[in-house]
Amino acid sequence: MKLTFPKDFWWGAATSGPQSEGRFGKDHANVFDYWYDMDPGVFYDQVGPNVASNFYNSFKEDIRLMKEVGLNSVRTSIQWTRLIDDFETASLNQANVDFYNAVIDEFIANGIRPVMNLHHFDLPAELYHKYGGWENKHVGDLFVKFAEQCFRLFGDRIKDWFTFNEPMVIVEGQYLHQFHYPNLVDGKKAVQVAYNIQLASAKTIRAFRQINQNPESKIGIILNLTPAYPASQSAGDLAASEFADLWLNRLFMDASTLGAFPTGLVARLEADGVLWEATPEELAIIKDNTIDYLGVNFYHPHRVQAPAISANSLAVDWLPEKYFDEYEMPGRRMNVDKGWEIYPKAVYDIALDIRDNYGNIDWFVSENGMGVSREDRYLNDAGVIEDDYRIQFIQEHLYWLHKGMEEGSNCFGYHLWTPIDCWSWKNAYRNRYGFISTDIRNQKKTIKKSGHWFKEVAATDVLEV
Ligand code: BGP
Numbered sequence: 001m002k003l004t005f006p007k008d009f010w011w012g013a014a015t016s017g018p019q020s021e022g023r024f025g026k027d028h029a030n031v032f033d034y035w036y037d038m039d040p041g042v043f044y045d046q047v048g049p050n051v052a053s054n055f056y057n058s059f060k061e062d063i064r065l066m067k068e069v070g071l072n073s074v075r076t077s078i079q080w081t082r083l084i085d086d087f088e089t090a091s092l093n094q095a096n097v098d099f100y101n102a103v104i105d106e107f108i109a110n111g112i113r114p115v116m117n118l119h120h121f122d123l124p125a126e127l128y129h130k131y132g133g134w135e136n137k138h139v140g141d142l143f144v145k146f147a148e149q150c151f152r153l154f155g156d157r158i159k160d161w162f163t164f165n166e167p168m169v170i171v172e173g174q175y176l177h178q179f180h181y182p183n184l185v186d187g188k189k190a191v192q193v194a195y196n197i198q199l200a201s202a203k204t205i206r207a208f209r210q211i212n213q214n215p216e217s218k219i220g221i222i223l224n225l226t227p228a229y230p231a232s233q234s235a236g237d238l239a240a241s242e243f244a245d246l247w248l249n250r251l252f253m254d255a256s257t258l259g260a261f262p263t264g265l266v267a268r269l270e271a272d273g274v275l276w277e278a279t280p281e282e283l284a285i286i287k288d289n290t291i292d293y294l295g296v297n298f299y300h301p302h303r304v305q306a307p308a309i310s311a312n313s314l315a316v317d318w319l320p321e322k323y324f325d326e327y328e329m330p331g332r333r334m335n336v337d338k339g340w341e342i343y344p345k346a347v348y349d350i351a352l353d354i355r356d357n358y359g360n361i362d363w364f365v366s367e368n369g370m371g372v373s374r375e376d377r378y379l380n381d382a383g384v385i386e387d388d389y390r391i392q393f394i395q396e397h398l399y400w401l402h403k404g405m406e407e408g409s410n411c412f413g414y415h416l417w418t419p420i421d422c423w424s425w426k427n428a429y430r431n432r433y434g435f436i437s438t439d440i441r442n443q444k445k446t447i448k449k450s451g452h453w454f455k456e457v458a459a460t461d462v463l464e465v
Contacts, residue, residue: 003402003463010113010413011458012073013066013435014367016120016165017082019422020055020062025096028081031133032425034125035181047428047440053420054443056099063106065445066419069435070455073113075295075366075415076103077120077165078154080146087124090145097153104157115415116154117162117222118147118204121170121180121425128182134170134193140200147204151211161208161219162295162366163201167252169224170197176319179426187318188274195276198255198286205289221256222295222366225249227346227353228302231327236306240324243268244304247320257294257358259287274318294354295366297417298347298397300340303327338371338431344396351404351411362410368397369417371424371431375448385437385448394450399465416454420445 018030029037036048055062066074078100085091107114123133131139147163164170173180175190201221208219228244230237246265254262260283269275305327333342347365354363370393378386398414405411421434429440435451438444457463 001465003399003465005402005405005461005463006412007461008412009461010073010115010364010415011454012071012075012113012115012413012415013417013419014075014115014415015053015055015418015420015422016077016117016122017079018049018052018077018120018122019418019424020053020076020420021079021082022052022054022056023050024056025099026079026082027085027093028087029125030079030081030122031125031128031181032122033081043426044428044430047423049423051440051443052423053438053445055420058443058445059103060106062420062445063103063110063112065436065447066112067110068455069419069447069451070458071112071419072458073115073160073413073415074107074419075115075117075162077117077122078150079122080119080143081122081124083149084124084146087127087142087146090142090149092149092153100154104154108157113160114158115160115162116150116158117165118150119143119163120165121173125181133174133182134196134200135189137196137199140196140203143200144203144207148207148211151208155212155214155217159214159217161217162222163204163219164197165222166224166297167194167197167201167221168248176321185319187320190320191269191274192276194251195278198252198261199278199282201256202286202289205291206285209289218292220291220293220295221252222297223249223252223256224297224299224367225253225350226298226300226302227349228304228324231303231305231329234306237304237327240304240306243320243323244302247323248302253358255286256291257361259290268323272318291361293412294358294361294363296350296354296363297367298350298365299368299417301343301346303329303332303341335370335372337373340371342370342393342396344393344400346400347397348400348404351401351409352407355404355407355409360408360410362412364411364413364415365397365401366415367417368394368414369433371427371433373430373432375432375437383446384452385446387448387450390448390450391453394454395463395465398463402463 040046082096085093230241250262304324418433420436421432421438
């Protein structure tokens with residue numbers, strides 16, 4: 001079967017500054033740089049972000065390879081800790097302004113649309129230690145100052161801006177599940193941080209609309225949407241699914257697209273005594289500054305069931321997981337290397353949800369991908385990694401995406417995570433996701449089979465499944 005996508009479809013891939021550039025030329029540490037310096041044993045094989053995929057030094061060659069695999073758009077991010085010299089005043093590090101100018105120009109010269117994100121988990125470490133990071137609304141205001149610099153410096157060439165990548169992962173990683181520094185478990189703080197990030201995003205959008213001169217330019221947010229399918233139709237499982245969906249998805253989705261948090265979630269948090277501190281002025285900013293369009297990162301769904309112990313009888317501090325337990329559905333298809341379920345139909349469910357519940361806002365798949373370890377297992381005699389599993393993974397997700405689009409959902413692109421194998425937080429280089437491999441011993445980069453395959457899809461706008 002041949003599926004045709006629109007002529008102007010974004011065929012691309014996504015990375016981030018902290019995961020690709022390396023720390024070269026940076027005067028400040030973000031929380032991951034800091035964590036690695038303090039405790040390298042936390043990271044897989046003790047590999048930290050110092051070199052990453054060396055994009056700082058090899059961006060010209062890397063962008064040439066991205067062009068070679070047919071990408072017409074690439075998302076990366078501007079590192080707050082690279083661009084800014086003094087976080088309070090947002091004064092600039094000129095050498096790094098020059099670096100980002102050169103990167104943007106290189107993308108454009110190669111016919112690749114640069115899509116720019118402003119925050120990809122890379123909170124400056126000193127803003128955590130001085131203010132408690134996102135726990136403090138002042139840090140959100142400093143972030144807006146950084147964003148304003150970006151709009152002024154690069155807005156003549158960047159038309160596509162995103163405020164935050166996966167705010168829920170920041171909340172979970174830093175305050176619930178211990179995979180981002182400061183590695184806390186504190187549900188009440190998690191709730192306030194979620195609110196503070198949403199407020200910072202809305203204030204950034206307001207600043208963008210004041211500064212931006214180009215009517216073609218747009219701004220959005222990137223959310224990891226994880227449908228929370230119930231284990232059964234029992235009342236308990238349905239209630240668990242409803243809460244998980246409100247907390248994991250609709251908190252940021254409703255606030256960013258509709259301008260208000262879901263009332264069901266607010267009522268529950270209030271009844272539990274953990275609702276965020278908000279002022280009417282702040283809520284008005286959130287209401288008035290919704291997104292132009294949306295990026296959706298999709299890797300895996302959630303499957304949930306009623307918690308083993310009733311939420312109300314738990315005498316521990318509040319955690320969202322009081323209301324739902326993960327459910328390991330028998331027979332589910334797994335990517336065992338990463339431990340995530342593979343369920344491509346969820347992309348279709350997301351597409352219809354956006355169509356039906358969010359004003360059919362324009363959106364794109366801003367990340368989707370399959371992390372596989374020891375990919376050198378699949379090297380052929382010509383030195384190419386034969387990643388047929390990745391081709392199949394992309395095909396299946398594009399199949400369901402196309403079906404959602406046929407049924408009226410306004411999706412305008414698909415970005416794989418990631419163009420070139422890059423450094424991945426605590427997992428470092430354990431799982432590889434790219435169209436292009438990186439040998440971390442010598443930084444040699446080689447196009448995988450999936451990269452050659454994708455080039456054809458991107459060139460023709462036709463997917464064979
Ligand atoms: C997303 C992040 C990416 C990337 C990806 C892969 O949540 O936006 O930065 O890391 O996940 O996940 P992991 O690095 O855990 O394998």
